[in-house]
Amino acid sequence: MAGTGCASGELVERKVQASPWHFWQYFQPQTSCYYLYALLEAEPQADRALHLGAFAETGSLAAQLARFLEEPHTTVALELDPDLLKDWLAAPATQPAPRFAGQFGTPWSGYGIKPIDEQQVEVIYAADRRHEWLGVFSEVEAFAYIELDYDRRRRRCLIC
Numbered sequence: 001m002a003g004t005g006c007a008s009g010e011l012v013e014r015k016v017q018a019s020p021w022h023f024w025q026y027f028q029p030q031t032s033c034y035y036l037y038a039l040l041e042a043e044p045q046a047d048r049a050l051h052l053g054a055f056a057e058t059g060s061l062a063a064q065l066a067r068f069l070e071e072p073h074t075t076v077a078l079e080l081d082p083d084l085l086k087d088w089l090a091a092p093a094t095q096p097a098p099r100f101a102g103q104f105g106t107p108w109s110g111y112g113i114k115p116i117d118e119q120q121v122e123v124i125y126a127a128d129r130r131h132e133w134l135g136v137f138s139e140v141e142a143f144a145y146i147e148l149d150y151d152r153r154r155r156r157c158l159i160c
Contacts, residue, residue, distance in 0.1 A: 011092050019069060023052075024089065025061055026097050031119050033140045034061050035097055038068065038077075039085055047082035053147075054100040054139035074154065076147045078102040078113070100139040104146060111146050125149070 014023040020042075026035045036052040052068055053076060055061040068075045080098055088095055101121055104111040111134075112124045121142050123134040137145060 009092075009097065011089070014065065016065070016069065021068075023065060025058065026092070028097060031139065032056075033138070034058060035100065036061050036064055037080070037085060037089075037098070039082065039089075041082075047086075049080040049082040049085040051078040051080050051098055051100055051102070052076075053143040055143070056140050074151075076104055076143065076150060078104055100143055104150070111150070113142060113146070 009029050010027040012025050014025055014036075016023060021038045021040050024037045024039075026037070027033075028035060031054075034055045034057070036055070038050040038052055040048040042048070053061070053064050055064065064075070068077065078100065079102065085098060088098060099115060099121075101113045101115050104113070105126075107126060108129075109127055110125075112126065114122045114124075116122050116136055119138060120136050121139055122136050123142050123146065125132045125134055134145065134149075
């Protein structure tokens with residue numbers, strides 16, 4: 001693992017053998033949380049980037065990484081703009097880290113995560129034509145809540 005200290009936190013590449021994905025963990029000192037990012041560089045038009053969560057400690061981050069490697073389709077992951085992630089990775093001290101915010105699933109069936117301030121996000125669950133406000137959380141709490149709720153709903157699904 002290569003580490004990079006930057007003015008706003010600590011960026012560490014997490015190397016995984018036999019995976020086409022590249023992973024980075026970032027410690028955000030202002031919120032005392034870790035972020036996990038994944039980048040798949042295929043071709044310039046086909047690159048993918050994911051935000052794999054916000055965590056209170058590296059043990060939970062490692063468990064999420066293992067889950068993503070073993071069961072990527074059951075893992076909470078937010079799509080990121082690959083160019084945005086690449087730009088940030090190239091110069092992490094010059095701009096804020098991509099936050100755990102965006103859409104998991106679709107706007108019609110999934111979780112919307114919207115920043116409220118520097119430390120909190122609002123989470124809304126949508127299913128068909130109904131929306132359910134789940135609350136305002138820290139990013140770590142939001143990730144944990146979404147993962148637990150998603151796993152519960154997935155296990156009850158008769159289609160899956």
